[in-house]
Amino acid sequence: MANANDRSSNIPDNTPEQHGHAEGQGHDAQGKPPGETPDLRAGVLKYLAGLGGSIILTLASFWAAGTDQVWGPGIPVLLAALAIAQMGVHLVFFLHISSGPENTNNILALAFGVFVVALVVFGSMIIMANLNSHMLPMDKLLQMQR
Amino acid sequence: MTDAQISQMTPEGSEIPISERGPAPTRVVVSYGFWLFILSDIILFAALFAAYAVLSGQTAGGPSGHQLFDRGHVLIETACLLLSSFTCGMFSLAIDQRSARYTYVFGAITFALGLGFIGLELSEFTEMIAHGNGPQRSAFLSAFFALVGMHGTHVTLGLAWLLGMLAQVATLGFTPRVVGRLRCFSLFWHALDVVWIGVFTIVYLGAH
Numbered sequence: 001m002a003n004a005n006d007r008s009s010n011i012p013d014n015t016p017e018q019h020g021h022a023e024g025q026g027h028d029a030q031g032k033p034p035g036e037t038p039d040l041r042a043g044v045l046k047y048l049a050g051l052g053g054s055i056i057l058t059l060a061s062f063w064a065a066g067t068d069q070v071w072g073p074g075i076p077v078l079l080a081a082l083a084i085a086q087m088g089v090h091l092v093f094f095l096h097i098s099s100g101p102e103n104t105n106n107i108l109a110l111a112f113g114v115f116v117v118a119l120v121v122f123g124s125m126i127i128m129a130n131l132n133s134h135m136l137p138m139d140k141l142l143q144m145q146r
Numbered sequence: 147m148t149d150a151q152i153s154q155m156t157p158e159g160s161e162i163p164i165s166e167r168g169p170a171p172t173r174v175v176v177s178y179g180f181w182l183f184i185l186s187d188i189i190l191f192a193a194l195f196a197a198y199a200v201l202s203g204q205t206a207g208g209p210s211g212h213q214l215f216d217r218g219h220v221l222i223e224t225a226c227l228l229l230s231s232f233t234c235g236m237f238s239l240a241i242d243q244r245s246a247r248y249t250y251v252f253g254a255i256t257f258a259l260g261l262g263f264i265g266l267e268l269s270e271f272t273e274m275i276a277h278g279n280g281p282q283r284s285a286f287l288s289a290f291f292a293l294v295g296m297h298g299t300h301v302t303l304g305l306a307w308l309l310g311m312l313a314q315v316a317t318l319g320f321t322p323r324v325v326g327r328l329r330c331f332s333l334f335w336h337a338l339d340v341v342w343i344g345v346f347t348i349v350y351l352g353a354h
Contacts, residue, residue, distance in 0.1 A: 047235035054228055065351035083347040087340050094336040102174050106181050113185035117192040124196035
């Protein structure tokens with residue numbers, strides 16, 4: 001790591017001033033010019049918020065899967081809701097999908113992706129369940145072959 | 147008001163029509179292209195999820211998911227991947243600050259957590275195969291190994307990519323091209339974590 005650090009100081013665009021920012025980087029935003037601080041601080045806080053939300057939702061999922069305090073048939077619905085909520089948290093806090101003007105295309109693409117995923121998954125499940133219910137039971141099939 | 151909104155305004159303050167704004171900055175276009183790749187990758191996963199959902203009950207007399215999976219093990223795997231997603235976020239913040247030192251530190255932590263995840267997954271796979279529950283045992287296990295193995299393959303490729311990017315930071319420095327690649331890498335890594343949410347919910351917690 002020390003070697004790599006020495007190296008980086010040879011890189012032209014990594015000025016000593018920028019290196020100074022790095023030293024103070026962390027949760028306490030000390031020794032940085034005021035213009036730099038809010039950006040980094042807001043960034044760290046955003047990732048921390050995402051991590052916190054994600055940990056809570058993950059633990060809730062694992063709790064919901066093993067509990068008997070929730071009505072049994074409701075558990076899959078609860079798990080699905082928790083998973084979708086956690087995906088939302090990841091999209092907003094980690095992947096930075098927002099409603100900003102630069103993000104319009106990303107959101108449209110995401111909507112189309114979700115649409116295709118839903119078609120593939122639920123379409124397959126419905127078609128296969130339907131075919132399955134129209135299958136002859138195996139013993140009857142064997143009887144017919146005699 | 148953000149920079150992006152300001153750039154869409156004429157000096158008189160009215161909004162510039164889309165047709166006259168010119169091409170979007172490279173950063174936005176590259177992120178969009180990579181986002182399309184990620185979505186197509188997620189559609190690939192959707193096909194494997196569909197196969198798993200259809201076949202999860204077809205155990206052919208073999209063990210079911212409920213008998214095979216250890217939830218404590220999966221919780222540790224999930225924690226590894228989630229924390230690595232967080233440190234990957236710190237990694238991209240370090241890159242935005244052009245801080246080589248923190249880029250290496252958080253890159254290394256992200257790599258270690260990802261490697262831990264792969265190690266746990268491989269130990270689970272080898273134990274299942276050693277007990278005769280490999281992919282050829284039943285349709286359920288074929289679908290399981292295809293889906294979870296595909297995710298593991300993506301994480302492994304992501305680890306190789308991360309090593310390559312750290313080497314590029316060391317040799318080329320934070321050139322615009324390297325920074326663009328690093329941004330794509332962090333998108334990829336976060337997307338893998340989103341897919342894992344689906345995997346642990348449907349495969350491990352939904353096992354019956």
